[in-house]
Amino acid sequence: MQGLGHSQSARTTMDVENIQRRLREFSAAREWNQFHSPKNLSMAMTAEVGELVEIFQWLTEDQSRHLSTADLERVSEELADAQIYLLRIADVLNIALEDAVLEKISLNDEKYPISRAFGSSRKYTDL
Amino acid sequence: MQGLGHSQSARTTMDVENIQRRLREFSAAREWNQFHSPKNLSMAMTAEVGELVEIFQWLTEDQSRHLSTADLERVSEELADAQIYLLRIADVLNIALEDAVLEKISLNDEKYPISRAFGSSRKYTDL
Amino acid sequence: MQGLGHSQSARTTMDVENIQRRLREFSAAREWNQFHSPKNLSMAMTAEVGELVEIFQWLTEDQSRHLSTADLERVSEELADAQIYLLRIADVLNIALEDAVLEKISLNDEKYPISRAFGSSRKYTDL
Amino acid sequence: MQGLGHSQSARTTMDVENIQRRLREFSAAREWNQFHSPKNLSMAMTAEVGELVEIFQWLTEDQSRHLSTADLERVSEELADAQIYLLRIADVLNIALEDAVLEKISLNDEKYPISRAFGSSRKYTDL
DSSP states (O other), rough: OOOOOOOOOOOOOOOOHHHHHHHHHHHHHHHOOOOOOHHHHHHHHHHHHHHHHHHHTSHHHHHOOOOOOHHHHHHHHHHHHHHHHHHHHHTTTTTTTHHHHHHHHHHHHHHHHEEEEHHHHGGGGGO | OOTTOOOOOGGGGGHHHHHHHHHHHHHHHHHOTTTTHHHHHHHHHHHHHHHHHHTTTOOOOOHSSSHHHHHHHHHHHHHHHHHHHHHHHHHHHHHHHHHHHHHHHHHHHHOOOHHHHHTTTOOOOGG | TTTTTTTGGGGGOOOHHHHHHHHHHHHTEEEEEEOOOOOHHHHHHHHHHHHHHHHHTOHHHHHHHHHOOHHHHHHHHHHHHHHHHHHHHHHHHOOOHHHHHHHHHHHHHHOOOHHHHOOOOOGGGGO | OOTTTOTTTGGGGOOOOHHHHHHHHHHTTOTTTOOOOHHHHHHHHHHHHHHHHHHTTTTTTHHHHHHHHHHHHHHHHHHHHHHHHHHHHHHTOOHHHHHHHHHHHHHHHHSHHHHHHHHHHOOOOGO
C-alpha cells in the first residue's frame, strides 16, 4: 500500500512538474488532449470527488477520522484521482497552483481573524 | 495576480509540508480542528469543486480553453480552494499524496493501454 | 416563505408537466436552449448541489436535522434549484422521471433485503 | 426499460407523497433513519450527481443530446437516484418542494429579464 505513508520525507514536497509532464505524455500518447478541455476536466474532478464523498456519506465524523485500512486505501485512491485532474487543469490553463494556494491562505488569514473566528464555523460574511 | 504564472520555476514543485503545516496552524489557532473531520472536509471540497464547475457550466469546451483574464483568475482561486481541502484531508488522514498519485498514474498506464485507448474516451471496463 | 410548508396537501404531488413547460418557455424566451445540453445541465446541477452541501458542511448531523429558519430557507432554495435542473434534464432527454424513481425503489428493495441491511449502512455489494 | 417513456401521460405529475412514504417505510424497515440526516443525504445526493456527471464528462454537448440507448438508461437511473435523495431531504426537513420550485421560477423571471438575458449565459449579477 504505497499510497499510505508515515515517513515525513515522503510527503515533504510534490514534484508537480514531473506529475504534470507524465500526465501530459499519458494524454498525448492516447490522443486524449481533444477530451481534456478544462470544462471536461472539471467534470472528471467532480466525479472523483463524488466517489470520495461516497466513502464518507454514512460514516459519523468520528468514524471518518478513524478509517479501516480498506477505507483509508480507498480514500487515498480517490484523493489521488482528484489530485490528478486538479493538476491537469492547472497545467492545461498554465496556472501556478502553489502560488495560488499560498495567496489564498494569506487571504483567509485576513478574512478569518482569530479573534472573531475562534471556535466558530460561520462563513466570513457572517462573522 | 500571483496565482497565474508562466515561469516554469514557479510550478516545479509544491511544498506540501509547508502548506499542510500552515493549514494546521491556521486551523489550530481558530480551534477549527473540531470541524475538520475528513467527512466535513470532503464536503467542503465538494462545495469548492461546485464553484469551479459553475465557471465552466455554460461555456463551450473551446471557450473553457481560452478564458478571459477574469475567469482565469476565478478558476485559479477555486482550484486553490479545492487544493487546500485536498491537502488538509491528506494531512488529517496521514496520506502520502504524491505516492498515491504516482501509484495511480502507473495503474492507469496498465488500465488504458495505448493500443486500445488511442483516441477513445471509453472507460477501461468498456475497452 | 412559501417554500416551507406543513400542509400535507401542498406536497401531495408535483405537477412535473407544468414545471417542465414553464422551464421550457423560460429557456426558449431567452434563447437559452443552445446552452441547455444535458452535459451543461448536469454541471449546473452539480453547482447547485455544491451550494446545498456548503450549508451542511460544518454542521453536525444533529444540527442538520434542526436547522435555523434562515438555513432551512436556504436549503429549500438550493433543493429547488437542483430540482429545476433535474427536471430540465429529464425533459430535454424525454425521461419519465417518476417511472425511473419507482423502478429504482423496487430495485433497492431487492438489493437491500431487510434481513441483511437492518441497521447497517454498508453498500449492497458488501452485504 | 420502464424508466424511459414517451407518453405524455406518464410524466404529467409526480406523486411525491407516495414516493416519500415508500422511502420513509424503506428506511424505517432497515433502521436507516439514524443515517438519514440531511447532512448525510446531501452527501449521498452529491455522489449520485457525480455518477451522472461521469456519464457526460468526455461527451461533446451534441453527443449528450443524442445518447445511445445504454447511456440514456444510465442517465435515467442516476437521475432517479438523485431524485430519490432530493425527495428524502425534502421529507426529512418537511420542505414543500413544489412550492419552492415555483417560487424559484418566479424569482428567476425577475432576475433574468428577457431583454437583458436574451442569448446570454451570463449570471444575473453580471447582466
